Amino acid sequence: MxxxxxxxxxxxxxxxxxxxxxxxxxxxxxxxxxxxxxxxxxxxxxxxxxxxxxxxxxxxxxxxxxxxxxxxxxxxxxxxxxxxxxxxxxxxxxxxxxxxxxxxxxxxxxxxxxxxxxxxxxxxxLGNYVEITGLRCGVSSWRRIDDNAMPARAKICGSYVNAAFAKTEALQNGFDEAIMLTHEGNVSEGSAENIFLYTNGELVTPAPTENILLGITRDTVIKIAERELGIPTRERPVDRTELYLADEILLCGTGAQIAPVIEVDHRPVGSGKVGPVVRRLQEFYFDIVRGKHPEYSAQWCTPVYKK
The missing domain is CATH 3.30.470.10 (Aminotransferase class 4, branched-chain amino acid transferase, N-terminal domain)
Known part of the structure; x- marks a missing residue:
């Protein structure tokens, strides 16, 4: 209501x-x-x-x-x-x-x-902010703002104009979402989401020095991937072409939740369908946020209505 x-x-x-x-x-x-x-x-x-x-x-x-x-x-x-x-x-x-x-x-x-x-x-x-069954993304011509220009660690209202340029460009070019690069040409994040690649048996995500927001959903993905799936996460610089070779990719954020990426720059990610690792992360995440895992609920879920 x-x-x-x-x-x-x-x-x-x-x-x-x-x-x-x-x-x-x-x-x-x-x-x-x-x-x-x-x-x-x-x-x-x-x-x-x-x-x-x-x-x-x-x-x-x-x-x-x-x-x-x-x-x-x-x-x-x-x-x-x-x-x-x-x-x-x-x-x-x-x-x-x-x-x-x-x-x-x-x-x-x-x-x-x-x-x-x-x-x-x-x-x-609010329902889904972006499609959570498979996104088609394009690498944006708009670069992610640098920490020395607009601090990425803060969710500053004015900084989201940068994201708006990238998102509108992506939509007008026929994509669902944008992936932004740093001024050095490394992968940074989506228009308003963090990004993970699953490759060679591990999750890879841009390091905090790549002008990313230190996302709370990002932290959640890292924790549940290791604890529940036994998959480690490596934070490091990510080249653009790694997007084309990854087995699976996901975007995540409070608004986006966990959104699988099935295509980047008209190239299929893996098989071009939602992969098993991202699907398991997504399913586990949606159970956690609705309080269905008591071991997480006590720490992460605040009930509104008193029983």
Missing amino acids: NAKELFMNGEFIPADKGIISVRTHGFAYGTGCFEGIRGYWNEEEQQLYLFRLREHYERLLRSCKILSMSLPYSVEQLIEQSTELVRRNGQHEDVYLRPVAYKGDEIIGVKLHDLRDDYILTSEP
Whole structure:
């Protein structure tokens, strides 16, 4: 159901009252940061689980630090605000929470210091962000922004214009998604997803130095691949042509979840179908996020509705 309320600057208010001025610094200059957090409905338990909520808010506060921002909330308070908002909205379905911290002053002039830091949290129903049965990708002509230009470790609002260029180019060229390279020509990530290649019996993924977002779903894939499938992950530079030779490829992120890639630059990945390793990772992931693995649920899944 559509959200009835949102949280803005210390209070829960009607969703249609969540308005900012057109003069807001964060709107004019992209001086804000955000998270995307998924909640998954478990029909059997009549419970909604917010996935890796703590890690998302820890990363939000790190992004704020990079942007010279300070929120008046602890991680515990941010977690409580999230569960309370979903309860207030009475949502019994898959949802997507978007906390945004932004410079709220209404001034002209680009800077980060001596500005007011505002905060808003919304919760909306959301299904699949990208196709999860097989993506056809194209390597983008747009390069991933460098950490010294726009820090990749922070989810900075303005930086997603870079992703938008790549995604629109891919869609207009007939692909489902883009794969971006660094300025050195190494594989970085998708338009808004981390990337893994399965090759020679191991997972390979670009290292943090390749201008990637340190993804929470990326970390989840690494952990479950090793613990449940016995597959190690190697973080290293990845050449573009390795995409053409990989046995399997996946893109992952909170929005994308785990999305198999079956084609890159009109070349089939492996057999051109979803491979067994990615399929097993995907199945295990969707069981975890819905609270079906108690050994993970206690650590990673925050229940919304109290029993």
